[in-house]
Amino acid sequence: MPRRRIGFWYRLAAVIAKPPLVVLFKRDWQGMENIPADGGFITAINHNSYLDPLSYAHFQYNTGRVPRFLAKAGLFTRGFVGTMLRGTGQIPVYRETTDALDAFRAAVAAIERGECVAFYPEGTLTRDPDMWPMAGKTGAARVALLTKAPVIPVAQWGANEAMPPYAKENKFRLFPRKTLRVRAGKPVDLSEFYGRDATPELLREVTEKIMAAITELLAELREEPAPAEPYDPRGARAEQRRKAAGEGTK
Numbered sequence: 001m002p003r004r005r006i007g008f009w010y011r012l013a014a015v016i017a018k019p020p021l022v023v024l025f026k027r028d029w030q031g032m033e034n035i036p037a038d039g040g041f042i043t044a045i046n047h048n049s050y051l052d053p054l055s056y057a058h059f060q061y062n063t064g065r066v067p068r069f070l071a072k073a074g075l076f077t078r079g080f081v082g083t084m085l086r087g088t089g090q091i092p093v094y095r096e097t098t099d100a101l102d103a104f105r106a107a108v109a110a111i112e113r114g115e116c117v118a119f120y121p122e123g124t125l126t127r128d129p130d131m132w133p134m135a136g137k138t139g140a141a142r143v144a145l146l147t148k149a150p151v152i153p154v155a156q157w158g159a160n161e162a163m164p165p166y167a168k169e170n171k172f173r174l175f176p177r178k179t180l181r182v183r184a185g186k187p188v189d190l191s192e193f194y195g196r197d198a199t200p201e202l203l204r205e206v207t208e209k210i211m212a213a214i215t216e217l218l219a220e221l222r223e224e225p226a227p228a229e230p231y232d233p234r235g236a237r238a239e240q241r242r243k244a245a246g247e248g249t250k
Contacts, residue, residue, distance in 0.1 A: 006061075006064075006066050007088070007089070008087075009084065009087030009088045009089075010061070010066050010087075010088045010089075012084075012087075013084055013088055014061055017054055017057075017058070018058060018061075021054060021055070021058050021180075024162075024174055024177065025055075025158070025162070025177065025178055025179065025180045026177055026178070026179040026180070027058075027059075027179065027180050027181075027182075028158075028179050028180070028181040028182075029059050029062075029181075029182050029183075030181075030182070030183040030184070031154075031182075031183045031184035031185060032059075032062070032063050032184065034152055034184045034185060034186050034187070035060065035063040035065050035116075035152060035184055036065070036150055036152075037064075037065075038114070039114050039149075039150075040110070040111035040112060040113065040114045040115055040116070040117075040147065040149050041111070041116050041117075041149050041150040041151070041152060041187075042111065042116070042117055042118075042119060042140060042143060042144055042147075042149050042150065042151045042152065043060070043067060043116060043117075043118045043119070043151075043152045043153075043154050043184070044119050044120075044121050044136075044140050044151055044152070044153055044154065044188075044210050044211075044213075044214060045118060045119070045120055045154040045155075045156065045214070046120075046122065046126065046133040046154075046155055046156060046214050046215075046218055047120040047122050047124065047125050047126060048125060048126050048131050048156075048157070048159065048160040048165060049125070049159035049160040049162070049163045049164065049165055050125070050163055050165070051159040051160075051162060051163040052156050052159035052160070053069065054159075055156055055158070055159045055180040055182060056118070056154060056156055056182060057069075058180075059156075059182040059184075060116070060118075065116050066088075066116065067116045067117070067118035068088075068089050068090055068091055068107075068110050068115055068116060068117050068118065069090045069091065069118050070090075070091045070092075070093050070103055070107065070117070070118070070119065070120075070139075071085060071090050071091070071092065071093060072092075072093055073092040073093055073094045075092075076090075076092050089110075089115075091103050091106045091107060091110065091117070092106075103139075104139065104142065104143065107139075107143050108143055108146055108147055111143065111147045111149045112147065117143065119139060119140035119143075121133075121136030121137055121139070121140045121141075121207060121210060121211060121214075122134045122135075122136055122137070123136075123137045123139075125165040125166070126165070126231070127231060127233045128227075128230075128231035129231075130227075131160055132215065132218065132226055132227055132230065132231065133211055133214055133215050133218065133230060134230055134231045134232065134233060135207075135208075135211065135230045135231065135232045135233075136207045136208070136210065136211040136230075137207070138200075138203040138204065138206075138207050140207070140210060141203045141204075141206035141207045141210060142198060142203055144190055144206065144210075145190070145193060145194065145198055145202075145203075145206065146198075148194060150187040151187055151188045151190060151210060152184055152185065152186075152187055152188075153184070153185040153188055153210065153213035153214045153216075153217055154182065154183070154184045154185070154214070154217070155182070155183050155185075155214055155215075155217035155218035155220075155221055156180070156181060156182045156183075156218075156221075157181045157218060157221045157222060158178050158179050158180040158181045159178075159180055161173065161178050162174055162178045162180075181221050183217050183220065183221055185213055185214075185216075185217050188209060188210055188213045190206060190209065193205070193206050211230060215230065
């Protein structure tokens, strides 16, 4: 299936966003050759800064294949931001409502039209204390199994140094000039999972394989070993409750 044209709104977004990114940051981009030239596909990206969607979008825009992000539905009604999200074809996510499946259907439809859908499998900014990817959610795995589209793992690092997540003070740290590093890997081989029932266990196994590929790329970018197990925020909260309960009985 041929690629979809970038379109007016995405080009307008690039005109607005690219100049400050070029001026304020250095770039280290690797793996552009792994972005498919044609047809629908999925990218799965780690998330460690509110700035990293711009860093990643800049990288992929320059490949000629623009991403369609899944974004909170409330953003689509917010003035100019909402206009740009709607115009560039981003996909609204209605969390915990009867419309929650619409994002899933829209992602599948976009891939079938030959577009790229970008997933942040962690679902939010990483809570890992050392900024490694957390355990992922299963949305990207579900879409991947249904469409059999290539899944390209993408790791990024550097945006978090300029705009640390959850920082209460000095939110922007632009100087010295930071380097936005983005690396796209080869497609994750999920063929062993095709044709099987999409049980929760299978979706979790697929998700773990996708997250492992992202984490491996990030370890290469950071030039340091990744943790043996990904940070699990639910497990961490459960452990905190156990400790609190134990202290309360003393």
